Amino acid sequence: MQSIDISYIIPAVMHQKLPKEIDPLRLAQNGLVLEGRLPLSEMKRLTEALHGNEGMVDVKMSFALDEVGAPFMRGEFNVTISLMCERCFEPMSVDLVVSSLLAIVRNEKQIEGLAEQYEPWLLDSDNPVWLAKVIEDELILALPIIPRHDSDCLPEDAWSVGDEGQDDSETEKQASPFAVLSTLRSKP
Ligand SMILES: [Zn+2]
Numbered sequence: 115m116q117s118i119d120i121s122y123i124i125p126a127v128m129h130q131k132l133p134k135e136i137d138p139l140r141l142a143q144n145g146l147v148l149e150g151r152l153p154l155s156e157m158k159r160l161t162e163a164l165h166g167n168e169g170m171v172d173v174k175m176s177f178a179l180d181e182v183g184a185p186f187m188r189g190e191f192n193v194t195i196s197l198m199c200e201r202c203f204e205p206m207s208v209d210l211v212v213s214s215l216l217a218i219v220r221n222e223k224q225i226e227g228l229a230e231q232y233e234p235w236l237l238d239s240d241n242p243v244w245l246a247k248v249i250e251d252e253l254i255l256a257l258p259i260i261p262r263h264d265s266d267c268l269p270e271d272a273w274s275v276g277d278e279g280q281d282d283s284e285t286e287k288q289a290s291p292f293a294v295l296s297t298l299r300s301k302p
Pocket residue numbers: 199200201202203204262263267268
């Protein structure tokens with residue numbers, strides 16, 4: 115039998131608007147990709163932790179079945195957020211780049227049998243799945259625990275006052291034995 119060229123077949127990609135509500139299992143069975151942008155302002159729980167709610171999240175979610183037929187989602191989420199630096203209390207921009215690999219499961223029992231690389235995504239059969247909420251959860255998990263500027267954002271004299279006092283006493287303690295030595299040595 116002759117082989118057929120399937121290289122021209124590209125998976126269906128929903129480029130335009132992201133749906134508000136999704137059925138992850140159906141998306142995985144159909145091997146669909148969701149791609150688009152969501153405003154941060156739609157994620158209230160996340161923006162409460164931020165300095166502002168402006169910005170757009172770049173979203174790419176690929177749904178598929180793996181080689182044992184388990185449904186999964188590979189997600190890539192990029193957004194620039196504004197956080198308060200905990201050292202200088204000035205706003206700072208942080209690029210969040212989040213990669214997720216979630217196995218779509220319907221009950222706790224399925225979690226036990228998951229391949230190692232997956233985090234479980236447990237569906238609640240009673241409630242619809244809101245796309246923004248799923249993405250929001252992934253972004254919240256990726257927030258830095260203590261946001262701080264990479265550079266020394268405060269002038270040195272503003273935050274080394276306490277340290278200086280300590281340094282002085284330590285220098286004195288260390289200096290004294292040598293001082294004694296030098297007096298011994300200088301004796302005739
Ligand atoms: Zn700072």
